[in-house]
Amino acid sequence: MKQLAETLAERIDQPAMLAQVQGWAAVNTGTANLDGLATQAAMLADAFSALPGAVELVDPAPVTAIAADGREFEKAHGQHMVLRVRPDAPRRFLFTGHMDTVFPADHPFQGQTWIDSETLNGPGLADMKGGLSVILHALTAFETLPEAAQVGYDVLVNSDEETGSLSSSALIETLAQGKYAALTYEPSALPDGTLAHARGGSGNYSLTVTGKSAHAGRNPLDGRNAIVAAATLAVRLKELQRSDISVNPAKIEGGAANNVVPDHAILRFNIRPKAPDAAERFVAEMNALLGEVRQSQEVDISVHGGITRPPKPVGARAQKLFDLVRDCGAVLGQHIDWQASGGVCDGNNIAATGVPVVDTMGVRGGKIHSPDEFMIVPSLSERAALSAFVLSRLSSGDTL
Ligand SMILES: [Zn+2]
Numbered sequence: 001m002k003q004l005a006e007t008l009a010e011r012i013d014q015p016a017m018l019a020q021v022q023g024w025a026a027v028n029t030g031t032a033n034l035d036g037l038a039t040q041a042a043m044l045a046d047a048f049s050a051l052p053g054a055v056e057l058v059d060p061a062p063v064t065a066i067a068a069d070g071r072e073f074e075k076a077h078g079q080h081m082v083l084r085v086r087p088d089a090p091r092r093f094l095f096t097g098h099m100d101t102v103f104p105a106d107h108p109f110q111g112q113t114w115i116d117s118e119t120l121n122g123p124g125l126a127d128m129k130g131g132l133s134v135i136l137h138a139l140t141a142f143e144t145l146p147e148a149a150q151v152g153y154d155v156l157v158n159s160d161e162e163t164g165s166l167s168s169s170a171l172i173e174t175l176a177q178g179k180y181a182a183l184t185y186e187p188s189a190l191p192d193g194t195l196a197h198a199r200g201g202s203g204n205y206s207l208t209v210t211g212k213s214a215h216a217g218r219n220p221l222d223g224r225n226a227i228v229a230a231a232t233l234a235v236r237l238k239e240l241q242r243s244d245i246s247v248n249p250a251k252i253e254g255g256a257a258n259n260v261v262p263d264h265a266i267l268r269f270n271i272r273p274k275a276p277d278a279a280e281r282f283v284a285e286m287n288a289l290l291g292e293v294r295q296s297q298e299v300d301i302s303v304h305g306g307i308t309r310p311p312k313p314v315g316a317r318a319q320k321l322f323d324l325v326r327d328c329g330a331v332l333g334q335h336i337d338w339q340a341s342g343g344v345c346d347g348n349n350i351a352a353t354g355v356p357v358v359d360t361m362g363v364r365g366g367k368i369h370s371p372d373e374f375m376i377v378p379s380l381s382e383r384a385a386l387s388a389f390v391l392s393r394l395s396s397g398d399t400l
Contacts (some may be wrong), residue, residue: 004145004392005331009385011141017133017380020047022112024129025122029078030104031163037268040099042134044081044157051139051155053085060160062165066206066304068253070264077167078159082175085139086121086152093153093391094175094182094355095139096346097132097362098161102369109371110379118377125375131185131362132157133380138387147395154179161346164204164308169349176353181321181400183387184359187368189339191376195259196341196360197322198314199348200274201306206266207233210300213256213263223261229297230265237269242286244278247271248249272342275311283307309344310352315399318356324398325358328389334382343347356400361387 001293009326024043028036045055060077067073078100086092103109112122135155142148154175158168165172176182189196209230214223241247247269254265273279283306290301314322329336336386347359364379394400 002267002331005328005385005389008141008388008392009332009381012137012381012384012388014378014381017384018299018377021125021130021133021375021380024132025112025124028103028105028110029100030079030102030107030122031100031160033105034076034078036105037099037163041079041081043248044099047136048081048083048155049312051083051085051136051143053083054304055081055083058082058171061170063166066138066208066266068266070208070210070266072304078169080159080171081155081157082171085154089150089152091151091395092178092182092244093151093394094350095135095153095155095177095185096172096182096350097128097135097185098159098346099129099132099157100159100162101127102162110167110292115374119341119374120377121372121374123373125369126187126363126365126373128187128362129187130365130375130380131187133186134362134387136262136361137381138391141384141388143382145392147392148320151395157262158346160186165346169308172349173353176350176355179355181394182350182355182357183359183361183390184345184350185362186345186347186360187359187362187365189341191364191366193334193336193364193379195322195325195336195338195358196343197338198311198340199344200272200342201279201307201311201348202309202344203271203273203305204268205271205303205305206268208302208304209233209254209265209267211261211263211297214261216261220261224263225261225267226299227252227262229293229299229301230254230267232297233267233293233301234269236289236293237286240282242278244275245271245273245282271307273307273311273332275313279307279311309348312348312351315356318358320400321356321358324393324400325361325386325390328393329386332385332389334386
């Protein structure tokens, strides 16, 4: 067992990984930067074509959002990369990552800086272009083993994870169907390699309130004040917060001049349910509240949005996958631990399909979503060896 782990580790080319990640991170891929995403998608398609199977760039599903004036508009997204290897194999796996970052093209954080000989600072290095390289090099090493022929896998690299994977969630769901297990390559929860375990969920809503305008002095009673209704909703929604769900009214837009009863407002809010039943209860309570406010304030309220990241509890099979990752780490001399996380990612969506997933198999690093984001460089080959070994175990008898 130890020999197999060491053989795999030796087959991973750390300098090639670093050069690749530095090249990928030099391309700005803010979720809205369609040109940057197209460049990155082409680079990824080229790199992943070194594996057997067929690479495809898949168009994003249509996504709409609500503008400040209440208008629904279509939001453009980049293409997603999919690689399918041995689609007819009886046991298949899913590997996922994202190519987008939270840094738009005009953000000052674009370059890379060495902090010390093992730590590189730069946008998207840890979150998660490093992880994309881990996927590629883990699979490249795995493909040198005879047991690779027994199994198959799909790789998905989406372009919109940082804004909630709205244009790729259906694709994630489709690709997860029938898979034995999934691994997602977000950076480790802590710089020491600790994995994220159970995760809460997340949902984003925009409530568009339409009232009736009137003169604030002449006939105020003829008006139906959309700002007051939106403010009432904000207060009442906040009161739906419980120990198993947080509710964050974030923004009210709209209104009118001081002498006008405003007929238009938009309330935007986020919820973080810790468990599926909390999410269901919230939706029922919210719908009852909307009915009540529609009636009492005589306004129209339309709902846009919903739960985009279902809560991710860790079931028995997922726990066995965590245990396997820890055991494989131990053979490789890596100490692997885990802890619950308040964050969300595509692992939430995969877990909701019933497929066991560990979603922080990417590089070790930290301070993500900030200009201090860093990647611990030796973790590239370390984590690639870990994934290759986990996959070899799952392909030669280990069950979940
Ligand atoms: Zn990420």
